[in-house]
Amino acid sequence: MIERIARPDEVRRWPGSIPVSHRYTPGVAGQAFLETLRDRGVILGSRCDRCRYTYVPARLFCERCFAELAADVEVGPAGVLRSFAIGFVGVEGEPLESPLTLGLVQLDGADACLLHLVLDHSDEPLEIGRRVEVVVKPAGERTGSILDIEGFRPVEG
Amino acid sequence: MGAGMTRFMRRAQETGKELAWEASRAALESCELTLDAVDAVCLTSAPDAFDGVHMKGEYLSDGAGAFGRPFIRTYVGGGSGVFTAIQGWYTVASGMADVVLVVAEEKMSSTQPHPQAAFLTIFDNVLERPLGPNLLWIFALEMNRYMSAYGLDKRDIAAVAVKNKRNAADHPAALLGRSDITVEDVLASETLAWPVQRLDVSPVSDGAVALVLASExxxxxxxxxxxxxxGVGWNLDTAYWTNRDLVFPEYVRNAARAAYAMAGVTEPRKQIHIAEPYDPFDYKELHHLEGLMLFDPGTAPEAARDGVLNRDGDLPSCPSGGLLGVGNPIAAAGLMKVAELFWQLRGEAGARQVPGSPERGVAQAxxxxxxxxxxVVLGNEGGPPTTATRLPDSPTPPASTPGHPLTEAEFRGATGAVEDAVDARYAWDAGVAISRFLGGLREGRILGRECRGCERVLVPPRMFCERCFRGTDAWVEVEPTGVVQTFSICHVSWDMKPLETPEIPAVIAIDGSSGGFLHVLGEVDPQEVRVGMAVEAVWKPVAERTGSILDIAYFRPVRGGAP
Structure with a gap:
């Protein structure tokens, strides 16, 4: 049924792309979260009293019961490392000059975990359950971005 | 049971999931339910490329109320919004769920430089994209075919844009309502891809709509x-769009037949009181009214001209204001039509209310x-015999219309906004049939495949016949000549930039075949081009041919051929 391709040189591949880029604005809750991070250097979450759950970053609604939420809970700056991973290669598979450590951290007062880098842990092995704290850039360098947080740093306690 | 929607906006402050939640919450509140009552969630949203969010259904799921529930996202292009209502229906009808939340969300404003870019790959990557098409081509080619076949007057088609933008002036969620617009305004608007002008087209938008469906x-x-x-129905025609006569939407008629049969509708023109046909372009509403068998082919434009389709006319069509007036956040726009029927049939449409207590309506995308x-056919009658006392027709409070539009400056200056490009590149294989076809073009020959099942010669060729679902039988060489089936004169590029020299895309029906393909016309004054004109391929010099659709430089009128 399917013919053999007698002249393989006739099989052509057509290079192409979908020529789109995107601009994402952070939304109602995202904007409150980022502006507070920029202006005050603190992390805002949203509390749903009915579901007894505090989301981080802040959200406009509770996905469990659909209640409207406000960005009204300050969480952290310290918390507990719930998991971590160490990346040795980049997105194209290239080796990284220095490995990156990613951490999932449950900040004090939050139920949800926040994802960011783990900093300054090279002198001791990391362990799940370790106390860490948020390191925020100096006020003058913050722009209203998740990168206004430099990462998490282990602390005593 | 209930319906809710956000405003339709050029750029919403809300994220996609925030929009979905606003609409979903409004729908639940309209029937005094909470999320606890929902057994399953059906969601739709158009291509992931709009948002650059892969697995967009999963991304939107929390805003649609899917946490801890059976959840599915479906997508059939512009047909998605109405299809999701169908999917909600069979999720209930199958016994899977008693209460289903149906949600449609679209956020097109993220796409740069223009949402059209996300549509480019709906064209065949090997045979059509090298020609530099844009989405307007398809609509312009179909519109011209429709107008030419019936000798239609553009004024009558423009009456649809006028009606819908005027209707939308009464819709609290509308983006482009205009109570003072006239046919002259439409005819004087910028020509994008003749015969399509700016005001013939619905606007790209952000927004969301939700419905609550329940078992009896x-x-x-x-x-x-x-x-x-x-009643519900849906139907598909061949994906080889240049192999169809674009004059009539057979697939809409097939879908309508199925929905009418289920609904017991035998005389649609008498038994349907209100219609919400899909109107991304003004001519599409008319095309679809004919597909829905509410008007004979070619006669809907005169109905538009004579006011039959007005809110107080004999067959109100798009009383919501439609996509042309309310806006076109693609998937959400379709579901908005079903929501409009819900409000109209309940007598809750406020200033948009169609007089005369309509009892049955049809929505289509x-x-x-x-x-x-x-x-989808909706009506006031159905279900088990009801013993409940029907409430008097006191309208419930008007649906709230949440959503915060951003201006262009607010959009560009928003705190925390992130620019991103999905860095994905592709290599598309021509495949078995098209490789051979391209090899033929390099030799200056147009090749087709013969199907002895349906006695067609397929151009472009394929190794299987989609009608007979059997392997095709033999290669045949057809003539490098054909007839212009339809054409457009396009003045804008895919990212909506003006072109210095207009392009003339055309569907060429190839002589000796049952099909044809998309190409461009040359060596002709755009004003001289006619549907039915005999044309011939102009080949590139042999040394410049590469085995590409562009080995045909263009088609030109056959000298001394039929005008």
Whole structure:
């Protein structure tokens, strides 16, 4: 049924792309979260009293019961490392000059975990359950971005 | 049971999931339910490329109320919004769920430089994209075919844009309502791809719509005034769009037949009181009214001209204001049509209310590569005999219309906004049939495949016949000549920039075949081009041919051929 391709040189591949880029604005809750991070250097979450759950970053609604939420809970700056991973290669598979450590951290007062880098842990092995704290850039360098947080740093306690 | 929607906006401050939640919450509140009552969630949203969010259904799921529930996202292009209502219907009808939340969301404003970019790959990557098409081509080619076949007057088609933008002036969620617009305004607007002008087209938008569907038993508990889904249907035509006669939407008629049969509608023109046909372009509403068998082919434009389709006319069509007036956040726009029927049949449409207590309506959408039709019939009668006392027709409070539009400056200056480009590149294989076809073009020959099952010669060729679903039988060489089936004169590029020299895309029906393909015309004054004109391929010099659709430089009129 399917013919053999007698002249393989006739099989052509057509290079192409979908020529789109995107601009994402952070939304109602995202904007409150980022502006507070920029202006005050603190992390805002949203509390749903009915579901007894505090989301981080802040959200406009509770996905469990659909209640409207406000960005009204300050969480952290310290918390507990719930998991971590160490990346040795980049997105194209290239080796990284220095490995990156990613951490999932449950900040004090939050139920949800926040994802960011783990900093300054090279002198001791990391362990799940370790106390860490948020390191925020100096006020003058913050722009209203998740990168206004430099990462998490282990602390005593 | 209930319906809710956000405003339709050029750029919403809300994220996609925030929009979905606003609409979903409004729908639940309209029937005094909470999320606890929802057994399953059906979601739709158009291509992931709009948002650059892969697995967008999963991304939107929390805003649609899917946490901890059976959840599915479906997508059939522009037909998605109405299809999701169908999917909600069969999720209930199958016994899977008693109460289903149906959600449609679209956020097109993220796409740069223009949402059209996300549509480019709906064209065949090997045979069509090298020609530099843009989405307007398809609509312009179909519109011209429709106008030429019936000798239609553009004024009558423009009357649809006028009607819908005027209707939308009464819609609290509308983006482009205009109570003072006239046919002259439409005819004087910028020509994008002749015959399509700026005001013939619906606007790209952000927005969301949600419905609550319930089984007969659950409905009795929830409301005394249910609106019933009486019939559903959907249908697909061939994806080889240049192989179809674009003059009539056969797939819409097929879908409507199925929906009418289920609803017991035998005389649609008498038994349907209100219509919400899909109107991304003004001519599409007319095309679809004909596909829905509400008008004979070619006669809907005169109905538009004579006011038959007005809100107080004999067959009100798009009383919501439609996509042309309310806006076109693609998937959400389709579901908005079903929501409008719900409000109209309940007598809750406020200033948009169609007089005379309509009892049955039809909503329809269309999409994919212009070949899917989705149809839902809603009515006041249905379900088990009701013993509940029907409430008097006192309208419930008007639906709230949440959503915060951003200006262009606010959009560009928003705190925390992130620019991103999906860095994905592709290599598309031509495949078995098209490789051979391209090899033929390099030799200056047009090749087709013969199907002895349906006695067609297929151009472009394929190794299987999609009608007979059998392998095709033999290669045949056809003539490098053909007839212009339809054409457009396009003045803008895919990212909506003006072109210095207009292009003339055309569908060429190739002589000796049952099909044809998309190409461009040359060596001709655009004003001289006619549907039915005999044309011939102009080949590039042999040394410049590479085995590409561009080995044909263009088609030109046959000298001394039929005008």
């Amino acid at each position: 038993e659950a409905a009795e508990r929830i409301t005394d005034r249910p609106v019933w889904i009486q 269309w999409g994919d590569l212009m070949q899917v039709g989705t149809v």
